[in-house]
Amino acid sequence: MNPEFGRFSRWMEGKGPDSDIVLSARVRLARNLRQLPFPHRLDEGQAETTLARLQETFAALEEGWHLRFHRLAEVAPLDRQVLVEKHLISPQLVQEPVRFQAVAIDPGESISIMINEEDHLRIQVVLPALSLNEAWQVADRLDDALEEHLDFAFDARWGYLTACPTNLGTGMRASVMVHLPGLVLTRQVAQVFTTLSQVGMVARGLYGEGTDALGNIFQISNQVSLGLSEEEFLHNLAVVAQQIVGSERHARQHLRQEAGIRLADRVARAYGILTHAKILTSEEALRLLSEVKLGADLGIVPAPSRASFAQLAVLTQPGFLQLRAGRALSPLERDELRARLIREQLVGEAA
Amino acid sequence: MAENPGAGGALTLCQRCHQRPATVQVATVVNGEKRERRLCEECAREEGAFHLVLTPVFTVQNLLGGLVGQGVGPLRPVWGDRRCGYCGYPFQRFAETGRLGCDRCYEAFADQLEPLIRRIQGRSSHHGKVPRRGERQLLRRRELEQLRAELRGAVEREEFERAAELRDRIRALEEEARQVGAGGEGA
Numbered sequence A: 001m002n003p004e005f006g007r008f009s010r011w012m013e014g015k016g017p018d019s020d021i022v023l024s025a026r027v028r029l030a031r032n033l034r035q036l037p038f039p040h041r042l043d044e045g046q047a048e049t050t051l052a053r054l055q056e057t058f059a060a061l062e063e064g065w066h067l068r069f070h071r072l073a074e075v076a077p078l079d080r081q082v083l084v085e086k087h088l089i090s091p092q093l094v095q096e097p098v099r100f101q102a103v104a105i106d107p108g109e110s111i112s113i114m115i116n117e118e119d120h121l122r123i124q125v126v127l128p129a130l131s132l133n134e135a136w137q138v139a140d141r142l143d144d145a146l147e148e149h150l151d152f153a154f155d156a157r158w159g160y161l162t163a164c165p166t167n168l169g170t171g172m173r174a175s176v177m178v179h180l181p182g183l184v185l186t187r188q189v190a191q192v193f194t195t196l197s198q199v200g201m202v203a204r205g206l207y208g209e210g211t212d213a214l215g216n217i218f219q220i221s222n223q224v225s226l227g228l229s230e231e232e233f234l235h236n237l238a239v240v241a242q243q244i245v246g247s248e249r250h251a252r253q254h255l256r257q258e259a260g261i262r263l264a265d266r267v268a269r270a271y272g273i274l275t276h277a278k279i280l281t282s283e284e285a286l287r288l289l290s291e292v293k294l295g296a297d298l299g300i301v302p303a304p305s306r307a308s309f310a311q312l313a314v315l316t317q318p319g320f321l322q323l324r325a326g327r328a329l330s331p332l333e334r335d336e337l338r339a340r341l342i343r344e345q346l347v348g349e350a351a
Numbered sequence B: 001m002a003e004n005p006g007a008g009g010a011l012t013l014c015q016r017c018h019q020r021p022a023t024v025q026v027a028t029v030v031n032g033e034k035r036e037r038r039l040c041e042e043c044a045r046e047e048g049a050f051h052l053v054l055t056p057v058f059t060v061q062n063l064l065g066g067l068v069g070q071g072v073g074p075l076r077p078v079w080g081d082r083r084c085g086y087c088g089y090p091f092q093r094f095a096e097t098g099r100l101g102c103d104r105c106y107e108a109f110a111d112q113l114e115p116l117i118r119r120i121q122g123r124s125s126h127h128g129k130v131p132r133r134g135e136r137q138l139l140r141r142r143e144l145e146q147l148r149a150e151l152r153g154a155v156e157r158e159e160f161e162r163a164a165e166l167r168d169r170i171r172a173l174e175e176e177a178r179q180v181g182a183g184g185e186g187a
C-alpha cells in the first residue's frame, strides 16, 4: 500500500463560491493517438509500446506539471480502489487485466490522466466549487503540452476522434458534482433531471454512469461534445448548474419555512447518530452525512470542525479506510473504524 | 438476424416507399403489439429518428448499439462484412459495442456514421479546439496522396527507376507519420 494515496485531494477542501452546494467542477478531454488502434483493439506488443512511449512523454513534459506516472500493474489493488474512490480514475480503468493501463497524477490531485481507458488518453482536471473555466484552462494547457510530443487523431469535420462517437468533437465531458438534499427531500429532483436531458445534459450518481445517487450527490455533465466550442459547452453547463443551485436554495428555504421543526429534528437525529454510533456502514454514513451537511449549511447543527463534507464522504469509502488503517479490514472492522473517524471529525476530539 | 437481401437472396422492396431495396429490418411496438418490417435505409433512418424520441436512454452505449445493431433497438440492419481498411475492424462490432477500432474507422465507415453522429450529437461539425500541429499532419497527408498518385502513373508508364524513388519517399513519409502518431517525435 502506498500511503501517498491516502491524502485528501485539493478540491475536497471545498472553498469557493456556492461550494456549499457545488462540491467540484471537472473537465475531461479524450485524446487518441493517430493511426493506432484504440485501446480495446491494441495487441500486446502495440499496447506495451504505446504505454512505454506515453510514459516517456510524461517524463519529457516541462517540470512545472509535476505529474507522477503510475503503471496500474505496479499499484496495489487496494490503492487502485482508493484512486477510484477519490474520482481520480474511473472504475473502468481498473478492470482486470490492468497490464497496459496507467495514470499520471499531480501532487494536489487536481490533474489525473488516464492511459488506455476507452481512449488512449483522458485528461482530467478537478477543482473545487464551480470553477469550470479554470479547470478547462488547465486541461487546455496540458493538452497543448502533450501535443508538443504526440500527434492526436483529429478530423477537420469531426474534431478529436474517440473510440466512442459519443465523445467526438471536443472530446470534452465537463461536469459539476452537486449536493442536492433539498431537491431530493422536496421530491423535485426527478423533474429537474428530466429537464436537463432536454438541454443536452445528463445527471448521474456519485460514481458515474449507472450508480445510485448516494448521499444526494449528483454529477451533471454535457451529453453532447460536438458542434460547439469548449467555452460554449462550459458556459451552458455553468448556467444550468447555477439554475440548479438556485432551485436547491429555494427548496431549502421552503423546507425550513414549511417543515422547520421536522427538518431540525431529522438533521439533529442524523447528527446524534454520527456523533455516537459505534458502527456505520458506508451507505448509512453517507446518507447521514448528507443530512448533517444540510443542517450545517442551514445553521441547525454545528459544521464538522476539521474535515469538509467531500473529505468525510471519501473517508467513509472502504478502500480509503483500509489505506488509513494500513491493512486489510473485515467489514465489521471497517464499520467500526468508519464510525470512529467520523465521530472524531465531527466533534473534533477522539471520542 | 435476416439474410442480406442483396447477397444471393431475392430482392425485397422497402415496405414503406416500395421503391428502394429493403436492407434494414425494423421492429416497432405499437400499443403493445410488435410489428416487424423491412425498410430501405432512408426510410429506416426517418423512422429511427422518430423512435429515438420515445426510447428511454439508459446508456449512450446501448443507444448506439441499439440504433445500428441487432438486438434491442428498433433497427436491425444487415451490414455484411464491412471492415476498416486500416485496422480490419468489422462494422458489425461497432454495432454491437458502440466503439470503433481506430481513428481511421471514421473514414472507412463515414457514410454509416454520419447520420448516426448527427443523431447522437445533434450536429455534425466540430467548432472547438484544433490541434496546433494539425496543419503539418494535413500537409504530410496531402503530400503522401500526391506521391501515391505519381507512383501509380510511373508504374503504368513502366518508369521503374522513378517508381522505386517514389516508393522510398512514400515509405519515409509513412514512417515519419507513424512515429509521430505513436509519440516518438520530440519525446
Ligand SMILES: [Zn+2]
Pocket: B014, B015, B016, B017, B018, B019, B020, B039, B040, B041, B042, B043, B044
Ligand atoms: Zn423506403
Ligand SMILES: [Zn+2]
Pocket: B084, B085, B086, B087, B088, B089, B101, B102, B103, B104, B105, B106, B108
Ligand atoms: Zn479502423
